[in-house]
Amino acid sequence: MNPLPSAFSLDGFSFRQIERRGDVTLFAKRKPKHQRDTFEVVIIQRHPTTSIMGREYPERESMPPSENWGVAGWSYTNLESARKRFGQLSRERGFHPPPFLAGAFLTANRLDSATV
Numbered sequence: 001m002n003p004l005p006s007a008f009s010l011d012g013f014s015f016r017q018i019e020r021r022g023d024v025t026l027f028a029k030r031k032p033k034h035q036r037d038t039f040e041v042v043i044i045q046r047h048p049t050t051s052i053m054g055r056e057y058p059e060r061e062s063m064p065p066s067e068n069w070g071v072a073g074w075s076y077t078n079l080e081s082a083r084k085r086f087g088q089l090s091r092e093r094g095f096h097p098p099p100f101l102a103g104a105f106l107t108a109n110r111l112d113s114a115t116v
Contacts, residue, residue, distance in 0.1 A: 001046075001058075001059045001060065001061070002058055002059065002060040002061065003061050004025070004044055004061040004062060004063065006020075010063065012031060012032070013029050013030065013031050014029070014030050014031075014032070015027045015028070015029050015040070016028045016030075018039075018079075019086065020044075021086075021090040021095040022090065022093055022094070022095045023043055023044040023046070023093065024041070024042070024043055024044070024086060024089045024090045024093055024095065025041070025042050025044055026039065026040075026041050026082055026083065026086040027039065027040045027041075027042065028079075029075075037079075038075060038076065038077055039075070039076040039077075039078070039079055039081075039082035040073060040074065040075050040076070040082070041073070041074045041076070041082055041085045041086045041089060042063055042064055042072060042073040042074075043064060043072040043073070043089065043093070044061045044062070044063075045061065045062045045063070045064050045065075045072065046059075046060075046061055047059065047060050047061070047062060
């Protein structure tokens with residue numbers, strides 16, 4: 001499976017993944033020379049291995065197509081609204097964060113075991 005990259009360019013915009021839970025992803029989106037990010041929450045699309053006009057395409061992930069906007073993709077001008085939709089979709093699609101492990105703690109975005 002070729003996963004959707006965490007950073008890529010598409011249609012003149014650069015996308016940077018902020019967070020992903022299962023098939024729900026929150027991206028920051030920016031056009032060159034613009035000062036401010038906008039945000040997109042998407043349900044990643046999965047495609048099986050296919051052959052189109054004699055060319056083989058591996059199993060892969062992609063952004064939803066434009067015609068699925070409002071069903072599998074949403075745009076936001078502020079991060080707070082995007083995070084709210086991201087959390088809602090993650091829960092609806094069955095993502096539940098793992099329980100906190102006893103004896104573990106977070107440091108620098110990393111889960112470490114406590115030494116006793």
